[in-house]
Amino acid sequence: MKRAVFLDRDGVVNEAVIRDGKPYPPANAESMLILAGTADALERLKERGYFLVVVTNQPDVARGRQTREVVEQMHRRLLSELPLDDVLTCYHDDTDGCDCRKPQPGLIRRAAQQYGIDVSQSFLIGDRWRDIDTGAYAGCKTILIDRGYAERAPASTPNARVGSLPEAVDWILNASTECK
Secondary structure, eight states: OBOEEEEOSBTTTBOOEEETTEEEOOSSTTTOOBOTTHHHHHHHHHHTTOEEEEEEEOTTTTTTSSOHHHHHHHHHHHHHHSOOSEEEEEOOOGGGOOSSSTTSOHHHHHHHHHHTBOGGGOEEEESSHHHHHHHHHHTOEEEEEOOOOSSOOOSSOOSEEESSHHHHHHHHHHHHHHHO
């Protein structure tokens, strides 16, 4: 079975738009800024054999504020510019009651089944409480990129708290070395 790193999108792979201390997605693929060091950090994970999957909530589609096509254009851009294996998306809102909207672990479970991933040997990197709780519910080790957002803390304690994706990758690679 494969080891994977699950990554949130906005605030982890690309820059989030911050309003009133809270993160929001960019408007479109053209305005999406991939964070500095992201490609190199992900390439380091690929070199160590990790399968890389973005798992992202995009509720603005359900809310009528964004189109699915624009979100998919953003994902095509990420897949073309970064060494990602897949991008899995929940387009629902909280009231839809789906199992794929983080903090529910449906996207991780779907990826695990589809790609033969051992979640107990995998990691989730996120910048929000929903990400950390999702990873914990799925059975992954979790790393919080602490951006200091004005929102609640995760119910689950992350395995690590860092300031950037490259720092999260350093933590994963050090943890993987220690486990051998």
